[in-house]
Amino acid sequence: xxxxxxxxxxxxxxxxxxxxxxxxxxxxxxxxxxxxxxxxxxxxxxxxxxxxxxxxxxxxxxxxxxxxxxxxxxxxxxxxxxxxxxxxxxxxxxxxxxxxxxxxxxxxxxxxxxxxxxxxxxxxxxxxxxxxxxxxxxxxxxxxxxxxxxxxxxxxxxxxxxxxxxxxxxxxxxxxxxxxxxxxxxxxxxxxxxxxxxxxxxxxxxxxxxxxxxxxxxxxxxxxxxxxxxxxxxxxxxxxxxxxxxxxxxxxxxxxxxxxxxxxxxxxxxxxxxxxxxxxxxxxxxxxxxxxxxxxxxxxxxxxxxxxxxxxxxxxxxxxxxxxxxxxxxxxxxxxxxxxxxxxxxxxxxxxxxxxxxxxxxxxxxxxxxxxxxxxxxxxxxxxxxxxxxxxxxxxxxxxxxxxxxxxxxxxxxxxxxxxxxxxxxxxxxxxxxxxxxxxxxxxxxxxxxxxxxxxxxxxxxxxxxxxxxxxxxxxxxxxxxxxxxxxxxxxxxxxxxxxxxxxxxxxxxxxxxxxxxxxxxxxxxxxxxxxxxxxxxxxxxxxxx
Amino acid sequence: xxxxxxxxxxxxxxxxxxxxxxxxxxxxxxxxxxxxxxxxxxxxxxxxxxxxxxxxxxxxxxxxxxxxxxxxxxxxxxxxxxxxxxxxxxxxxxxxxxxxxxxxxxxxxxxxxxxxxxxxxxxxxxxxxxxxxxxxxxxxxxxxxxxxxxxxxxxxxxxxxxxxxxxxxxxxxxxxxxxxxxxxxxxxxxxxxxxxxxxxxxxxxxxxxxxxxxxxxxxxxxxxxxxxxxxxxxxxxxxxxxxxxxxxxxxxxxxxxxxxxxxxxxxxxxxxxxxxxxxxxxxxxxxxx
Numbered sequence: 001x002x003x004x005x006x007x008x009x010x011x012x013x014x015x016x017x018x019x020x021x022x023x024x025x026x027x028x029x030x031x032x033x034x035x036x037x038x039x040x041x042x043x044x045x046x047x048x049x050x051x052x053x054x055x056x057x058x059x060x061x062x063x064x065x066x067x068x069x070x071x072x073x074x075x076x077x078x079x080x081x082x083x084x085x086x087x088x089x090x091x092x093x094x095x096x097x098x099x100x101x102x103x104x105x106x107x108x109x110x111x112x113x114x115x116x117x118x119x120x121x122x123x124x125x126x127x128x129x130x131x132x133x134x135x136x137x138x139x140x141x142x143x144x145x146x147x148x149x150x151x152x153x154x155x156x157x158x159x160x161x162x163x164x165x166x167x168x169x170x171x172x173x174x175x176x177x178x179x180x181x182x183x184x185x186x187x188x189x190x191x192x193x194x195x196x197x198x199x200x201x202x203x204x205x206x207x208x209x210x211x212x213x214x215x216x217x218x219x220x221x222x223x224x225x226x227x228x229x230x231x232x233x234x235x236x237x238x239x240x241x242x243x244x245x246x247x248x249x250x251x252x253x254x255x256x257x258x259x260x261x262x263x264x265x266x267x268x269x270x271x272x273x274x275x276x277x278x279x280x281x282x283x284x285x286x287x288x289x290x291x292x293x294x295x296x297x298x299x300x301x302x303x304x305x306x307x308x309x310x311x312x313x314x315x316x317x318x319x320x321x322x323x324x325x326x327x328x329x330x331x332x333x334x335x336x337x338x339x340x341x342x343x344x345x346x347x348x349x350x351x352x353x354x355x356x357x358x359x360x361x362x363x364x365x366x367x368x369x370x371x372x373x374x375x376x377x378x379x380x381x382x383x384x385x386x387x388x389x390x391x392x393x394x395x396x397x398x399x400x401x402x403x404x405x406x407x408x409x410x411x412x413x414x415x416x417x418x419x420x421x422x423x424x425x426x427x428x429x430x431x432x433x434x435x436x437x438x439x440x441x442x443x444x445x446x447x448x449x450x451x452x453x454x455x456x457x458x459x460x461x462x463x464x465x466x467x468x469x470x471x472x473x474x475x476x477x478x479x480x481x482x483x484x485x486x487x488x489x490x491x492x493x494x495x496x497x498x499x500x501x502x503x504x505x506x507x508x509x510x511x512x513x514x515x516x517x518x519x520x521x522x523x524x525x526x527x528x529x530x531x532x533x534x535x536x537x538x539x540x541x542x543x544x545x546x
Numbered sequence: 547x548x549x550x551x552x553x554x555x556x557x558x559x560x561x562x563x564x565x566x567x568x569x570x571x572x573x574x575x576x577x578x579x580x581x582x583x584x585x586x587x588x589x590x591x592x593x594x595x596x597x598x599x600x601x602x603x604x605x606x607x608x609x610x611x612x613x614x615x616x617x618x619x620x621x622x623x624x625x626x627x628x629x630x631x632x633x634x635x636x637x638x639x640x641x642x643x644x645x646x647x648x649x650x651x652x653x654x655x656x657x658x659x660x661x662x663x664x665x666x667x668x669x670x671x672x673x674x675x676x677x678x679x680x681x682x683x684x685x686x687x688x689x690x691x692x693x694x695x696x697x698x699x700x701x702x703x704x705x706x707x708x709x710x711x712x713x714x715x716x717x718x719x720x721x722x723x724x725x726x727x728x729x730x731x732x733x734x735x736x737x738x739x740x741x742x743x744x745x746x747x748x749x750x751x752x753x754x755x756x757x758x759x760x761x762x763x764x765x766x767x768x769x770x771x772x773x774x775x776x777x778x779x780x781x782x783x784x785x786x787x788x789x790x791x792x793x794x795x796x797x798x799x800x801x802x803x804x805x806x807x808x809x810x811x812x813x814x815x816x817x818x819x820x821x822x823x824x825x826x827x828x829x830x831x832x833x834x835x
Contacts, residue, residue: 069765069776071776074765075765097763097764099759099768106759106760113673113677115674300800331587
């Protein structure tokens with residue numbers, strides 16, 4: 001996400017010029033745009049299409065779509081996925097294949113040059129704002145009434161607040177996000193549970209207990225620095241911050257933190273809560289419990305330390321822990337170790353978990369509005385990405401062919417394997433059939449999400465759900481064109497400064513007693529202007545919503 | 547001849563420093579080769595340095611069995627051959643014409659060419675242009691827009707300028723046309739610069755991925771560099787970090803990456819040493835008048 005935003009700013013530079021020419025100034029666009037909205041063309045659409053229906057176009061439709069081609073399951077023309085989509089819905093997808101490595105760059109190029117395919121998936125919330133002012137992207141919120149499944153899920157899961165976070169200055173949103181029934185925590189720490197057991201240390205449930213347990217381990221292994229982290233520590237800061245009542249690491253993003261009591265935003269890095277977070281990790285470093293290299297080493301180095309027994313705790317997600325295990329089977333030996341994800345520890349503010357129920361989703365090119373099948377395309381997107389049937393199809397494939405379902409429990413067909421779920425399978429659900437890929441399969445009910453998880457992961461999910469309270473989503477801050485530029489100019493150096501000082505404070509190369517001086521320095525970098533512009537933009541937005 | 551003590555000491559230092567530099571440049575490369583032959587476990591525990599550990603060639607077999615790898619590999623060969631041919635013809639013609647002092651508008655043409663070394667229309671206009679010329683999604687988008695490298699053209703031009711004019715005059719008197727002079731007299735005498743240019747262009751085409759990434763939308767048309775890039779950068783890159791979609795985060799084994807790297811650089815690696823001697827000669831050509 002952090003890099004996503006950086007990219008957004010970069011793209012903004014590219015798009016900026018063309019945008020300026022094309023629209024000049026689009027403030028107050030909300031009323032002019034709604035006038036332009038002509039009756040959408042409904043050729044090929046279903047006359048009655050509502051929740052529970054399977055979409056089928058009344059005439060064949062060719063639909064161009066951007067496709068992010070991941071190296072570990074390269075796109076194939078003969079995938080069952082394509083065939084089945086065409087058979088069920090009468091829509092033939094025509095993918096523009098872009099390697100995942102450069103998907104974002106090519107996406108902005110195609111959109112800016114006006115050559116974009118109609119459907120643009122794999123767009124993370126926030127990335128769409130760069131394209132809004134150019135008018136190249138459809139303000140899709142004007143048309144969601146044609147998408148019954150989308151509406152149904154928003155209502156059923158109470159996602160209105162989450163959707164609000166996507167709204168732009170004109171009060172509309174431009175991306176159809178992937179939606180989850182519940183917040184899905186994935187990142188946490190993995191620890192060597194065998195050592196915890198051996199030395200009779202309880203698994204930590206709070207950060208203070210984590211500190212104690214690391215201290216205990218250090219006692220038994222004085223040569224080892226027990227906690228050596230990866231993701232340059234950004235992941236750990238990210239999941240630790242909510243329980244300290246702040247934002248940091250990957251979750252820092254624009255640095256603004258919403259305070260419900262006063263209904264305004266503050267700059268997270270200048271708060272006492274942020275200081276508390278720094279103080280905690282500084283303590284770990286000072287006592288030799290947290291590896292100083294955690295902040296600079298690359299991921300492979302950190303993993304290497306963990307899998308060879310040179311460290312005992314490291315950040316992980318559900319996929320990575322599997323890969324740690326397979327490496328440790330080789331390096332330490334199967335059965336001679338055990339590792340596990342721990343429930344994210346709680347902090348001074350209790351057991352909190354931040355996270356969005358939205359993930360990457362679909363943008364539509366504004367050209368789609370003039371397409372003769374416009375309404376049908378909306379219905380198709382609605383079915384594929386938002387209906388229970390479509391989501392299950394994208395994830396599991398075709399019932400009776402790639403999987404079977406009994407009493408609501410899905411099972412892969414005998415000859416199909418996916419991520420080691422059915423090692424006997426000879427074909428791969430994703431590589432050979434195209435299902436469960438990143439372009440089509442995401443979001444959905446917790447039941448569907450858990451259906452492909454290992455038991456260990458489900459246990460982690462349940463533990464998280466039981467102990468954690470989810471932090472409510474923050475309201476959006478849709479800037480106008482002028483402010484957007486200002487904000488970019490101020491916030492980028494500000495964030496860089498926070499990043500480098502966060503590191504200094506934690507490593508102890510800058511003493512925490514200087515925190516007040518640090519806040520003064522942030523003010524010198526126009527932090528207050530930034531917060532003020534943002535609060536103003538937020539207040540203006542609130543007016544449009546009434 | 548007796549060497550002085552100082553000179554001997556200098557030589558010892560010189561050689562050892564050069565050896566160190568050789569090691570520093572060679573090591574990363576040998577490391578990749580060693581990794582490509584090692585087991586994944588040895589790589590992930592950081593045991594592979596200069597020599598393979600846990601010898602395995604299964605990965606080679608797997609990568610070689612991927613048909614897309616070979617399709618892309620073939621594309622790279624085709625783009626390189628066709629691209630180099632087009633580049634050579636265009637560059638030679640341009641450079642030869644510009645090397646003639648009697649050419650009308652020579653100065654303007656040179657300025658026009660050099661201008662493009664410093665300024666260009668930018669990414670999006672270029673993209674729009676290529677597509678409206680109907681070259682999008684064809685091989686021509688890869689081989690034509692960059693056909694003339696101005697740097698190479700200038701080297702060639704100064705080489706031609708150094709050719710004795712009397713030679714060409716004599717040929718003209720003997721009845722050769724202007725084209726005949728170029729083909730029968732000038733080119734045969736320019737083998738060194740030609741070899742250098744071919745090498746320059748071929749290596750550039752072999753390594754290039756950006757135009758292909760820009761103008762091509764079909765996997766079957768990608769050069770192998772994109773295949774490689776996606777493999778290495780795709781699984782670890784950009785949006786993957788911090789995203790909830792676990793799908794992005796499956797990393798390809800280090801082993802597979804190194805095998806692909808080795809296979810991709812192999813042809814250039816085998817040809818390079820043999821053409822290398824022309825390389826140095828060629829660049830120096832025309833540096834002294």
